[in-house]
Structure formats: structure tokens, C-alpha cells
Amino acid sequence: MRRALLLALLGGLFLDGVAGADAALVGRTLRFEDGPALRWARTYPAELGDLTGPVTLGDTVYLGVGPMVDAVGEDGRLRARYALPAPVTSLDATGGTLRVSTQGDGYVERFTLGDPGGGGEVLERVVFPPDPEVTGWLARAARLVPTEDLARAAREDPLNPFLALAEAGQAARRGDRYATLEAVRRTLGAELPFPAWVQLAAGLDAAGFPAAADLALDRARRDAAARGYDPEVRVSRQALFAYGNPSGYVGTLLDQGRLGRAEVWMRYLRDLHPRFEGGPALYARYADLLDAQGRGGEAEEWRQFSRGLRAGTLYNLGPEAPQQVRAVLRLVTLALLLALGAALLALTLRAWRVQGEDLRPLGGRWASWGRHPLARARRVAVLYAPFGERLVLVALAAGLLTSVAGWQWANGAAARLQAPALNIGTYGGGWYAAQLDDLDLRATPDTALLAGLSAQLDGDESAARDRYARAPGDPCALNNLGVIAQARGDLPQARDLYRAALADRPDLAAAAYNLGLSPGTPGTLFQRAYRPGEPRLCYPDDRSLTRAVQGDLSVTLMRDLRDPLGTLAPGPGQGVRLGWAFLAALGVLAGLALALLVPRPTGAHRQGRPAPYRLAALLLPGSSLLEGAWGGVLLLAWGAALAGLASPAGLIRFPPPEGLVQPGTRGLLLTLLASTYVLNTAAFIAAELRYARRRRRERAAT
Template sequence: MRRLRWLALGLSLLGSVQATAVLEGRSLRFEDGAALVWQRSFPVALGDLSGPVEAGGLTYLGVGPVIYAFTPAGEVLGRADLPGQVTSLDAGAGAVRVSTQEAGYVERFTLTLQDGGLGVAERVVPPPDPAVTGWLTAAADLVPQKEVGRAAAADPTNPFLALREARLASARGDLYASLSAVRHALNTTLPFPAWVQLAARLDAAGFPSAADLALEHAQRDAAERGFDPELPVGRDALLAYGNPSAYVGTLLEQNRLTRAEAWMRYLRELHPRFEGGPALYERYAATLATQGRAGEAEEWRQFARSLRGGTLYNLGLEGTRALRDAARLSALSLLLALLAALLTLGARAWRVQGEDTREYGGRFLAWGRRPLSRARRLTVAYASAGERLTLVLLSAALFTALGGWQWSNLVSNSLRAPALNTGTYGGGWVNAEFARLSLRPGPDTALLSGLNAQLDGDLSVAREHYTRALPAPCARNNLGVIAQARGDEPQAREQYRTALAARPDLSAAAFNLGLSPSTPELTFQQTYRSGQPRLCYPDQRSLTRAMTGDLSASLMRNLREPLSLVTAAPGNSARLGWALLGALALVAGLAFTLLLPRAASEARLGRPAAYRLLALLLPGAALLGGAWGSVLLLGWAASLAALLPLSGLVRFAELLDLSTPGVRLGLLGALGLTYLLNTLAFITAEIRAARQARMEAQQDS
């Protein structure tokens, strides 16, 4: 078939005279003098037109994000799919150059003639833009049903038109014509998002085997373009890439488990780390279990668990939500403990504080008349040194917990950055997005920049970035890949060995040395990039260091620049920032009280009734002078905070499931235990106080 097309092209070129291509409005006309040879019109919905340009006997026209090459006879020789709207065509210097533009970036490509039609010399990375990746589908859907046959003949490079032909033939009962149209649809060249869209339509049309073949083509094309299963894929990107996860959900709702299995295999092999993956894996495993396939269900659950490696604290792809809930629970527990301690200490000091401030006009007027004397008689000043130290530690822990909460929000927002969730690095869209990110200078950022350049084929720039990233093992591995591409095998193997020695779990270096560890990424590499060395990609911990820094770095930044806490920033909550600023002020204030002498003795303070009541109701709050008092107070506060979701006021959805009876009983049991221990300690303290009072009375008498 291809030989006949090239023969027809040659004959048309030999027989052609000085004809000219002219673009009038939305119509491309090919005129031979005053005679019209052929004409092709393009609907407005297909996008802007660019050109035409004539080179080598062919006419090139940009239509939206694609380039068509027409023969002098008006036949479509080929189509090139580009990552943005075509803005210009240039046929100078013996090559056809194309410019594409999207929001904020411009790319330049060189068109080539290949055996299969029209190609692009440079790497083309489909952006996560449905208007670009879904252009072929939209173009086919614009054609009225009565004109499908003519449109398919006019544009044999659009497989969605051929599929519409197949469905019409099936409706007529013409099975041969239907299968012929399906074979023609599969005998095209497409970017992988279009293959996925075609596979979904083939599935819906009743051609499951053809759909499986389209998914296989999608994986091969994605591998050639530099996409890799080790990199995460966000929800928006997956939507632009054919939305296979949503289609799996549809198949599960329809109970088409056999077809769902094929699509789950596709996701597992190409996009295992997609947003929402853990939930879909669990749903699929549960469906398998209900079908009596418990072994397969457990295998899928085990696969989902294996994806936790390299994530933050190995919590999984969406583990930042669990970190956030843990920080919120810790902050709430510490806040309850602080309030309980201050309330109890205030109840004990209330009477004596009133007596001491009476001569200055009372508790409140004293701030205006004698502020220094009033500050000397703060409620905390009546606490012992051990109690004040405990309050300082609790407030510092509260600041740390709030900082962890803010950090988890920032990390979650950073890791969801579109540039990090396309399944690959490099390409105009990713590079433009990277320029908008506030990356921290360091080895991790240099590694990212090196990968962008290496995947785009700029090895000299990549080597410069990797050199700045040394001695990072990942950078050493990728330097070895560059050396191997130059033919320097000894240098490459030395880099791989050094990387593996520094990090024994680095699967890329082990693969490149021929050790072949078993991971989904390496299976993909062996299948679709056989014979090529394996690149090392940064994990979540590396990306976090590049985007926000570690938790310790974030806390130190908060201490150095406290006003930055309330500055608007992506992922930064103003209310949380003010809470952090307040916690920092509380730490400073309580730390200052450590310098003050105690305002009253233990004997003068006594054990007022309100203090005793609070000592019973708030476990550990009256025992802060001893080490076990703070333990009891924190245990009570943590148990109470964990049970608060029952009230509907707060939620810790990713951390605690209070709908489980065992969890509720465990927390209630822990809360009851704190009250039991506190009651025993309270009785002991009351007995000790009574004995002390009796001894003092005997001494006075």
C-alpha cells in the first residue's frame, strides 16, 4: 500500500506543471493557471490555518496543531502532529521548518519525509492539553454522517474517520467493509494520546482485539517519546492522554471485567503512578475479590503497596494527605494540652493573683498603672520552674506541629505541579512550566534540569547540570548514560558502579550493569526500550527538596523570616500562617517567664476547689511538675482530639477511620485509662496534701 502511494506521488510529480497552491479564507486551492485542480476546505473549529508552503513538489498546510502534506493531485501524503498551534511555516534552507506556540512558549520543528508519510526530526512531547491531544477526534466528529465516506477518503491519516466508516458498515451488516476500515484505522501513525482515544472507541464499537492493539501502539509511541512509568501523571494530564482511568471506571460499572483488565494492564505498565491510582487499584481488587479471584486481588493490592517506595516516608503517592492529617491531629492535641494546663494553673493562682494585684487596682487596671509589676504577676509566674518548662516545651511542639501542617500543605501543592505530573520531562510545555516554579538551588534541581535537557537530546547541557548535581548517585547514573551514548563503555560502567555503590537500591544503575532487578519500570524498559540504558529519575523526596526543602529547612525559614508566614503563596494558608506566628510569639513569651522568680510559694497557693475540679476533669494538667504529668496530659489530649471527628467539627480522613468499631473502642479505652490513672494520682496528691497540712498544724501547735 505504501509503495503504491509513493509511486502515485512520483507520477504526479513527473506529470505536474507549474501549479500553485493558494489559501483563500478557509479553503486551500491548487490552481494550474486559470484552472482549478483541487480544493480543500477546513471548518473554523479545526483552528487557525498556516501557510501554505511548497517544497519538494509537496504543499504543506498547518491546521490547528497539525501539518498536512498534499501531493499536486490533492492527496494527503502525511500528517505531522505537533504540541501546539502552528503559527508559521518556512521552506528555506532545503527543509520545512514549523513554529508552534502555546501560552508562554514557542517551539521550532523540522519536518521530514518518512516511509510512512510525514515526520518530525525533533522530539515531540504532547502537552496535557485536550485541545491538542484530542484534535483528531474533534476533527472526525465534525464531519456529518452522510459525508463520512468522502471525508475518510480525503484524509486517510485520520483513523477516527475510518472507525466511523467501520461502524456505519457494521450497521449495514457489511462485516468485510467494517473490518477493512478497522484495519485501516490501525495502520496509521498517531501520538499515544490519540491511540488511547482510538482504543476506547474501538472498545465501545465492539472491536476488543483492535482496542488491545491500539493500546499496544500507545505504549510503544509513549516509550519512543520519553514517557516513563516511574514518573507520576496528574489527573489533568491523564484526561488529555485519553482518560483511561475514567474508562476503567465505566467498564467496572458495566461489569465488563475482561475489558477492564486490559485497560488496567495498560495503566499498570505505562502510568502506574497516576493521580487517584490507589483508589482505583483498591476498587479493581475488590471487584476481583467479589468474582472469587482473591489471589489476583491480593496481587493488585501488593502492586499498589509496592508503589510506595520512594515516596515521602513511604506513605504512598498521596501520602501528603496523611502527613497533613497527622500534623493537624498533633497540633490539635498540643493546643488542647496547653489550654488545659493554662486553665488549671490559672485556677490555682486566681485567688493569690487577685490579692497581689489589689493594691495596683486589680488584675486589669494594674496593666495601666503598674505594667511592670503586673507583668511580674502573670498567671504563669505562679507556676513552678518545672511547670513553666513543660509549658515552653508544649508551645514549641505546637509551633513544630503547625509548621509540619504548613509544610505538608506546601509539599502537597508542590508535588501536584503540572510540570512534575506529565509522565515525562522536557518538551516546550514542561520547560515553560518549570520556568514558573520556584526551584531551590541544589543537586536536586540540577538533576531535574539535566533530565529535561537529556530527554530533549541536548547532552552537553545535560552533562553540565549533572556535574553540578554530583555526588548524587542519580546524576552519576545519567552521566553514565551520556557516556554510553558517546560509545565510552568503560566510563559508563564506572559511573554505574559508583552510583550503585553509593545507593545500593538504585534500580537504574543495577539495570545498566546487567543485574536486572524486578520493578515495573524496568519491565517497561526491557519491553519497549530494549537495548537502551536506563535513566534515573528523582523520587518524591528529591522533588520535595527541590521544591520546598525538608521540614527542618522549612521550620528554620519560619524562624528566620516570621513575616513570611502570613505572605500569600501557593499552598500557604493565611490563617495557618497567623497561627504559626501566634505560636512563635507564645514560645517566646513562655520562654521569657523562665527568667522570672516564682510569684508565690506552693503553700500559699494551696489547692482551691476550682483547681481540684479541673485536676479531675483534665488528666495530667495538675501534675506538670513531674515527668509523668505531661505524658498523661498529652495522652488525654491526643485521645480526645482523635475522637473529635465524631462531633463533625474536624476530620482526619486519611489517618483515622472512626467508622471502624475497633478504632473507636481503642480511643475510648485510651481516654478512659487516662482518667483512671489521673484519678489515682489525684487521690494520692490529696492524701499527701492532707498529711502535709496535718504536720504543719501539729508543728504550729
């Protein structure tokens, strides 16, 4: 009995000692104290972000450090590190699981942390925003360690491979080959998010460990694939910089002439981020260097790959399609302005003498506006033209209004397609949703497809089905509904949905892949290599995204016509000067359309062909032939030739379309311009002969 009592007392004392051990945060130092005794302590520099916690769950202490959560055992060893998309704001261990809240700019996300023995697994999907403060946390933490403290820091933090990489560099400089290889081995022993793997690969490559760098890049691909990043989604230069800046490192390798290593990194970009901003230029540069080395076959393969990425873009013009459309519409606008201005000038010169005679009783050409405004308005130069010529002017003004609206549309499409939310390599996540709200998407099937895909990637299949229902019959939505059916084990329904999607759109690579065919697109090749056995999701192409964020040209034109003053409001790609240009074009069109309803002044038949008008008719091809159908065509051809030549000559500041910088284009434009003058001269001579015969007949009749 005494023995049992003694054991119970000793057990109680032991439990009291364990219960007294607890973690506390003092300043920026995490301390684990057992009563008055300090078991261990870890200090975090202020540059790593705010500290949250600590929270103890079981035998593990959790502390939020910026966008990371460290899981430390009671023995002081770092057991796991969880990478999150934004700074941690709270830790909650109620219910036996650890819940973490993170807060970004305008959004909050909550995650559940897995067992630290699993290597830092976050149970929900984590989408990293293009923020180097988040994705570069590990590399930044390693840079903060002084050289003399490197060995100690590496022992205390074995989950930061950048510390091991720094140790490998030190050992290599000492000539200690064994220590170098051991440190390199430790760099590859942690579980990291893919941006950290890319940064680590660049460091390994620069330090002279290419095999380890190749392995790090492969792990980056696999981690990105597991997180839902996909080659079909575009990546901006800003996002790529936050994800390790692989394109920038390729540029460094090419500058150094290390084409062999550049090929490895180009393959990484081609596999995971083929649609990155600036990709066509880098692909072209790499192909040119391959050509210079006599590797023409490989060079042509890269050029063909770059051309293949144009499929699904606007008019298959590539990722810069909106900018190319805008450049064309600028020249169209200039051509229409020249044509309309030339026509109005010619008509004014023809009516000038007769108009002056008619206005003399009213007070003169200018004073009559104040004395008799209505009578003066009845005698503007345009009203002296016959109905056919006025109709041509209206057509030119309508074309001008449409081209300005198209210019606005191209501006808006370019700006909205470059929105950060649509250029991070994937969809979904809190940062994405917050950014997407700023785009004010239109309620269309394409928008429903985008929303459904985001929910499906985030694991919310119920929300995904509800949103896909708003895009009935859309082939992409049908394919993704098939993926949901296959995930719940209903393979027959899934295959029916895949077949329906492929029947409606035979070029849909995702549905073909899911039916067991072998399309060779970047997305399906990536799926086969890094997500084997999983069905392929369908991602919206640039055409679908444009319809979702901007609508087509008719939508923009009708919106601007319903609310003309709205064109002056700021918005993505919305310029005030272009808004004023639209209002001016609308005013010109309204005035010319109204002129169709007003009869000609009684003295219009006395206009004849005065000398200034004849000079204008010779210098401005087509301006004196507007009553015939070919006059307007000739005038437009002349305006188009001049507009096309204005850009190479440096007369306008806008960059020209790609076609205008091709060899031989300038010669073709000069030929077109000369042809308009030749045809116009022949038509002018014929018109003069007809006019002379008519005058002779009139004199003979009198």
C-alpha cells in the same frame, strides 16, 4: 536546428506552466491553482484552529492547522500529518528543510519536520501538554464531518483513523462485514501519537472490535515509550484525561461488568501509567471485583502491585503521603492545643486567688493593665508557677509551633507535588519548562537532578552533564551520566558509573538493570518490553521531588522563623489562616520563653490547692503534675486520645488519617483515655495526701 529550437520552446512553456502552479489560502480553503485552473482545494473548519502558511517545499505543500501540520502533494493527496504540542505560528522552508514554530502559554518551541514519506516524523522530541485541544485534534476533526460526507472525507483524509472508525460503524450497521473489516484495517494504518491511539482504542472497543483495540493500545505504549514517557513519573487525572482517559474508560467497563475488557485496560495503565492520580482506589475496586468472581490470587497480585508503588514515597505511605502527613499533623496540633490549654487553665485556677490579692493594690485584675502595665505583666498567672512547670509549657508551645510549621510544610509539599509539570508522565519540553518555572525550585542537588534529566530526555546531553555536575555523588545522577557515556560508546566508564550508583544505593533499580540484573519494578519491566537494548534512566522518586520543590520540615521552619510575616503571603499550599496560626503559636512560645527569665512573685507560695484547681486536676489528667516528667507525658496522652476521638465523633471537619478509620482504633483510643484518667486519679490522691501531710506539719510547727 529547428527541431532543437522547437523542443526548447515547448520545454519552456511546460516549465512556465509548472512554475505557475502554486498553493494559496483563501479564507479557510487551501487551493492549488495552475494559473486560472484549480487543481484541488481543501477546506478546514474553524473549530480545528488557526491556519498558518501555506509553504511549498519541493513537490509538497505544508499548512499549519492548529497543532498539526498537513503535508499535501501537488496531486491533492495528503502525504503526511505532523502532530505538534501547541498551535503552529510559523512555517519556514529556507535552507531546504521545513522549520515549524509553535506557541503555547508563555513558551515557544521550534521543530524540524522530516520527509513526508517517513509518515509525519518530527525530528526533535515532542512532549504533549495535558491539553485536550491538542491531543484530541484528530477525534474532534472526525466529529465535525456530517454523516453524509463521511465517505468523501475519509478518501480525502486517509490519515485520520477516526473517520475510518466511523465508516466501520456505518458498515457494521448495514451488515456489510467485508466493508467493516476493511475500515477497521484502515484505522490501524496511520502513524499516530499515543493519546490518539488510546482514544482510538476506546472507540474500537466500544464498537465491538476488541482485537483492534488491543493492537491500538500496544501501539500507544510503543509511541509513548519512544517519546520518553515512563511508568516512574506520576500522571494527574487532568493529564490522563487528555491522553485518552483510560482510567475513566476502565470505570465504564467495570460499571458494565465487562471485567475481561477492563483487564486489558488495567494492564495498559499498569504498564505505562501505574502512578496515576486515583490509582490506589481503582486498583482496590478492581481487586474487589476479582475477589467476587473467585479470582483471589489475581486480586492479591493487584493489591501487592498497588502496595509496591508506595516505595520511594514519603514514609512509604503512597501517593497520598503528604495528605496523610497533613492529617496526622492536624491531630498533633489539636492534641498540643488541648494539652497547652489544659495546663494554662489549671495554673490560672491555682493562681487566681493569690493573683487577685496581689493585683488589688494596683487597681484590680483588669484595670491594672491600664494603670500599671509593667507591674501587671509581672503578675500574670504563668509567673506564679515554678520553673519546672514553666519549662513544660515552653516545651508544649515549641511542639505546637513545630506542628503548625509541619502542617504548612505538608500543605506545600502536597500542592507542589501535584504541580502539572510533575504529573504528565515524563519531563522536558516547552510546556513543562514554563510550568516548572512557576514552582521556584530550590537550588539543591535534587533540583539539579530533575533539570539534568529533563535536558537528557530532550536530547541535550551537554546541558544534562552540566546540571548533573551540580549533584555530585548523587546515585541517580551517576546512573544517568552512565547512560550518556554508554550512548557515546564508552561502555567501561558507563559500567563504572552504574556500579558506583548501585554501591551507594543498593535499591536503585535503574543501575541494577543497566548492569544486567533483573529488578522487577514497573519501570524496568516497561524498559525491557518497549525500549529493549536501551539503558535505563533513573527518575527521582517522591522524596527527591519533595526536597526539590519544598525542602524538608527544618527548611520550612527556619524560613518561617526568619520571615514570620512571609507565612501570610499566598503561595502553593500556603493558607492565610494557617499563617496567622503560626504567628500566634510563635507569639505564645516567645511569651512563655520570656517567662522563664522572670522570677516568681513573692506571694506565689500562698497558692495552695484551691477547689477549682482540684476539680481541674481531676478533669484534665496531668495538668496538676507538670513538675514531674510523667505529668507532661500524661497530659499529652490525654490530648492525643481526645484529638483522635474528635474526628470519628464529627467534632472536627478535617478528614482523619488512614489509621483512625481502621476497625478497633476507636476502642484503643477510648482505652487510652480511660487509662489517663485512672493514672491521673491515683496521682491526684497521692498529691492530696502529700499536701495534707505538709499542711499538718506546717500547723504543728506554728
